[in-house]
Amino acid sequence: MNSNRVKEHVKSLIYNNKSLYSLYDKGFSYGCSDFSKLKDKFKGERAFIVGNGPSLNKHDLSLLKNEYSFAVNGIFYKTESEGFRPTFYVVEDRHVMLDNVDKINTFEAQYKFFPIDYKNQVKNKKNCWFFRMDKGYYNKTSPYFAIPRFSTDMNDKLYCGQSVTMINLQIAYYLGFSEIYLIGMDHSYQIPSDADVAGEEITSNSDDPNHFHPDYFGKGKKWHDPHLDRVERTYSYFKLVYESQERQVYNATVGGSLEVFDRADYYSLFK
Structure with missing residues (x-):
């Protein structure tokens, strides 16, 4: 039986046996971190989740020096050019991990979060935390394909949701943040x-015309169709989750096309 037939056979087994979906979607759990000590560690605080759209160049990131901030993927280009360093650094996408593994390994942050799938790629594990990532959102054979889900327990799992921002929002929720401001979220590709x-x-x-730096997904780098309609649907669901617990997410991006969340003026937040 050749490799393609094996793959199709496995997919058929999964498709016809719903009890296997959970195992297939949830991914690895062995070696995950114990997040208990982080539960509500920042309860009641505000945090900024930094997107990597072109509009990020319109934000003075030095204003975040005394703020809690989440940043992702190729934010190291901003660290190199402006010295900005987030409190929390997160990677979800495998292409980002594989194409930038050296920079990711040398990048310093107080907290670095990765799916357990990438533990072998992370050589410098200082300040690193590894979570179980449910990938059902991306699996076309899954009953949860492209369906938003939200985890309130990092010790169980975190759900993919078409954008690494969704992982950030789940982490921020678990850590106890009650007020989230999104910046650099252009919501256009x-x-x-x-x-x-x-x-x-x-x-x-x-x-790369879609991010703040031309090398972000520059020549030779791989990326996925962003499916902005799915991103927007997941944002809408996450907004409801936050609001149901009297927490808020605001969009403080300068410009951009994201209108799911109430707008906030970035610069007025520091007056």
Whole structure:
């Protein structure tokens, strides 16, 4: 039986046996961190979740020096150019991990969060925490494909939701933050005409027009179709979760197209 037939056989087993979905979607659990000591550690505080859209260049990140902040993926370009360093650093996407493994390993933050799937790639484990990541959102054979879910318990799992921001929002909730401000969330993408597109996977052949730095997903780097309609649907669900517990998420992005959350003026937050 060749490899393709094996894969199809496994998919068939999973599709026809719903009890296997949970095992397939949830991923690894062995070696995950114990997050108990972080539960509500920052209860009642506010935090900024930093997106990586072009609008991030319109924000003075030095204002976040005395704030709690989450940042992701290629934020190290901002660290190199401006010295900005977040409190919390998060990676979800495997392409980001594999294409930037050296920079990710040398990047310093008080807290670094990764799916347990990447534990072997993380050589410098100082300040690193590893969580179980449920990938059902991305699995087309899963009954939870493209369906938003929210975890309130990091010791159980965190759910994917089309954007690493969703992982950040679940972590922030578990840590106890009650007021979240999103910045750098442009909520718009273009696929360059010279990019190589193979299904959901895109390979860049030129500078990245969708992020604050041209090398973010620059030439030779791989990324996924962002599916902004799914992102917006998940945002809407997460907004309801936060509000049901009298917590709030605001969009403090300068410009951009994200209108799910109430707007806040970034610069007025520091007056």
